[in-house]
Amino acid sequence: DVKVTQSSRYLVKRTGEKVFLECVQDMDHENMFWYRQDPGLGLRLIYFSYDVKMKEKGDIPEGYSVSREKKERFSLILESASTNQTSMYLCASSFRGGSTEAFFGQGTRLTVV
């Protein structure tokens, strides 16, 4: 089975902290994605990576950065966490191209206090 694993299910961080969310996939997928999910706003794309060291901004990249040093791992970084970044974060991966499905991790519920 394809597996996308996010490092934490729940995180509580303080305002101003640097936060790392890790995601690992085991299917040799080229594409990896980070989304945040908020009530009433649906699923919004933060960043997208289509290859190692390659990234593309999504719809809401402000306040976030990403790192993809290895094909299987895609990290989301909150440079200085703020309370408005409290949210559910979802990682996904897929093969390159528009005809393949995406596989999702279980999500990380981040609370910034």
Place this chain on the structure above:
Amino acid sequence: GNSVTQMEGPVTLSEEAFLTINCTYTATGYPSLFWYVQYPGEGLQLLLKATKADDKGSNKGFEATYRKETTSFHLEKGSVQVSDSAVYFCAPPAGGTSYGKLTFGQGTILTVHP
């Protein structure tokens, strides 16, 4: 770029009722279309897909037909169950680049009562 317009929710039904969630898309060509489902406390998972025009995707009693003449991919189920309560996402065709960048909309929250 490619996009979808998905019926807004929330949708509340009684068990055994008929379900339709509308989804229309804009796209270049005839790319694959997908419905994803998110059960409480979980990530999204693929519910069904159709890879070309006039295809019907089906899974767990759900169906959706890829209709190019109306650019639609509506999700239907003849008799919903309480366990179908979830959020449903129609995924637009990957657009913008050839790499498969995938964006989603708000989703439709479905609640089924006994």
